[in-house]
Amino acid sequence: MSDKNRQPWDLGRFIKTLSYFEVFPLLNWVQNLFQGSSQDTQSKLVGAKQVGVILVAGATGGVGKRVVRRLNQLGYRVRCLVRDIEKARLILGNEVEMVVGDITNPETLTPLVMANIQGVICCTAVRVQPKEGDTADRAKYNQGIKFYMPEIVGDTPENVEYKGVKNLVEAAAKYLPKASVKTIFDFTQHQENLKNVWGALDDVVMGGVSQSNIILTGETALFTGNVSTDNSGGFASVRTKNFDPAINLSGYEGVKLRVKGDGKRYKLFLRSDSAWDGVGYSHSFDTVDGAWIDIRVPFADLIPVFRAKVVRDRPPVNIAQIRSFQLMLSKFEYDGNLNPYFSPGSFSLEVETIKAYGGSPLPGFVLVSSAGVTRPGRPGINLEEEPPAVRLNDQLGGILTWKLKGEDSVRASGVNYTIIRPCALTEEVGGKQLVFEQGDNIRGKISRDDVAEICVQALQYDKACNVTFEVKATEDKADYIDWQQLFASVQRDN
Numbered sequence: 297m298s299d300k301n302r303q304p305w306d307l308g309r310f311i312k313t314l315s316y317f318e319v320f321p322l323l324n325w326v327q328n329l330f331q332g333s334s335q336d337t338q339s340k341l342v343g344a345k346q347v348g349v350i351l352v353a354g355a356t357g358g359v360g361k362r363v364v365r366r367l368n369q370l371g372y373r374v375r376c377l378v379r380d381i382e383k384a385r386l387i388l389g390n391e392v393e394m395v396v397g398d399i400t401n402p403e404t405l406t407p408l409v410m411a412n413i414q415g416v417i418c419c420t421a422v423r424v425q426p427k428e429g430d431t432a433d434r435a436k437y438n439q440g441i442k443f444y445m446p447e448i449v450g451d452t453p454e455n456v457e458y459k460g461v462k463n464l465v466e467a468a469a470k471y472l473p474k475a476s477v478k479t480i481f482d483f484t485q486h487q488e489n490l491k492n493v494w495g496a497l498d499d500v501v502m503g504g505v506s507q508s509n510i511i512l513t514g515e516t517a518l519f520t521g522n523v524s525t526d527n528s529g530g531f532a533s534v535r536t537k538n539f540d541p542a543i544n545l546s547g548y549e550g551v552k553l554r555v556k557g558d559g560k561r562y563k564l565f566l567r568s569d570s571a572w573d574g575v576g577y578s579h580s581f582d583t584v585d586g587a588w589i590d591i592r593v594p595f596a597d598l599i600p601v602f603r604a605k606v607v608r609d610r611p612p613v614n615i616a617q618i619r620s621f622q623l624m625l626s627k628f629e630y631d632g633n634l635n636p637y638f639s640p641g642s643f644s645l646e647v648e649t650i651k652a653y654g655g656s657p658l659p660g661f662v663l664v665s666s667a668g669v670t671r672p673g674r675p676g677i678n679l680e681e682e683p684p685a686v687r688l689n690d691q692l693g694g695i696l697t698w699k700l701k702g703e704d705s706v707r708a709s710g711v712n713y714t715i716i717r718p719c720a721l722t723e724e725v726g727g728k729q730l731v732f733e734q735g736d737n738i739r740g741k742i743s744r745d746d747v748a749e750i751c752v753q754a755l756q757y758d759k760a761c762n763v764t765f766e767v768k769a770t771e772d773k774a775d776y777i778d779w780q781q782l783f784a785s786v787q788r789d790n
């Protein structure tokens with residue numbers, strides 16, 4: 297085509313595109329100054345947030361509130377199951393997502409509570425307090441070292457520690473993802489946060505006139521538009537902004553997309569560096585007109601590409617650090633070859649989900665239980681030496697006996713779990729060296745900070761899957777903890 301036949305190029309759309317993807321920080325800064333939007337008010341696109349919600353039961357408790365804080369620091373999407381929302385706001389603040397529910401009442405463990413969960417951390421407990429009473433902030437219960445004669449107030453251990461835990465794990469089991477699959481984008485759910493994640497990136501950046509858009513219908517993401525080869529163009533795409541921190545897909549084999557297309561061939565790109573115009577890792581896939589199909593893209597099959605040219609001798613995509621995703625319809629395949637199913641004009645690709653598949657199973661349900669659960673009634677036990685909960689198990693409504701039954705219900709539920717049995721809980725600072733044991737014989741103490749850290753770490757390690765262990769802390773500070781090794785040091789339950 298001669299220059300005089302060129303279509304007018306849309307400078308405005310070009311600037312809009314670069315500005316959406318924050319390519320020119322100065323431009324964005326000026327725009328924000330006038331329009332008062334964007335970065336100040338927006339949260340960062342945190343990678344961990346893309347992989348489902350972590351539901352925390354007992355979030356208002358001593359361990360629970362620390363779990364929530366830690367998950368937030370690590371960028372997880374957190375949902376707190378609370379009984380009293382006013383009280384919970386005072387403890388957890390206004391920023392945290394909350395749902396009202398009571399584990400002793402299965403009817404309150406609704407689909408809304410469980411929607412899109414990736415994991416559950418359960419730190420609920422019956423209320424134990426000194427018989428002589430406690431301060432408003434439960435200082436006597438919480439300190440965990442000085443002995444006060446305890447009693448149970450409110451609901452029974454049978455209801456909370458056994459039936460409640462059983463209700464929760466059974467409700468969650470229906471929603472926890474299949475062990476080896478991790479949802480990255482679920483467009484079947486209306487998610488406000490997705491609106492500012494995906495944006496159009498068409499050949500306007502190279503002078504072309506193709507136009508596309510992504511429409512989040514609440515049921516799918518519809519990538520649609522008009523692709524034109526005028527002005528030497530020929531591609532339309534939608535891309536995510538960069539995730540920071542990146543999405544970690546280590547341990548997975550690839551990603552799978554559930555799509556309904558129009559018979560055309562599209563490309564998926566993953567990027568592991570944050571450069572705007574850097575190397576992308578691409579895979580072409582064919583769609584079937586009007587039919588929902590699953591596309592599997594093994595990471596090993598991704599081709600490193602720079603502007604549609606294959607980059608030789610490039611290391612494979614760094615799956616521990618996925619920064620962005622892109623879907624594209626292009627006239628070209630690679631190295632100048634044409635896309636055999638390309639035709640200019642309108643197109644439509646609907647996507648329901650993008651998931652990582654083939655991963656090693658990770659724990660989906662983490663239960664904070666207690667050291668001593670198997671000791672009441674155990675032959676040869678010297679009660680004098682045992683912690684109060686073991687000595688006073690009967691007076692405390694069989695608290696440890698019911699906790700063990702609660703554990704059993706988790707082990708029998710079919711979910712991948714981690715059961716943590718801490719020794720006496722304290723309010724001391726965490727970060728101590730930890731001792732993991734099995735056989736239920738240890739005595740000692742551990743800070744709630746450290747228990748919360750173990751809960752959160754457990755979610756990330758396949759070696760933490762289907763294990764039950766006791767834990768106490770030493771007096772020594774831990775400069776570094778090799779969590780994989782620590783979890784691997786305990787035997788899996790049968």
Ligand SMILES: NC(=O)c1ccc[n+]([C@@H]2O[C@H](COP(=O)([O-])OP(=O)(O)OC[C@H]3O[C@@H](n4cnc5c(N)ncnc54)[C@H](OP(=O)(O)O)[C@@H]3O)[C@@H](O)[C@H]2O)c1
Pocket residue numbers: 353354355356357358359360377378379380397398399400419420421422423424440456460664665666667717718719720721722
């Ligand atoms: N204290 C120790 O020395 C010790 C030792 C070993 C193990 N543990 C275990 O460690 C875990 C954490 O202890 P902690 O000191 O953090 O407990 P905590 O401060 O007493 O917190 C208990 C949490 O459970 C919630 N909860 C109680 N019943 C519930 C129900 N029916 N439905 C939903 N939530 C309910 C409470 O919510 P509300 O705010 O609504 O009451 C609270 O958030 C417990 O399992 C405990 O038994 C404790």
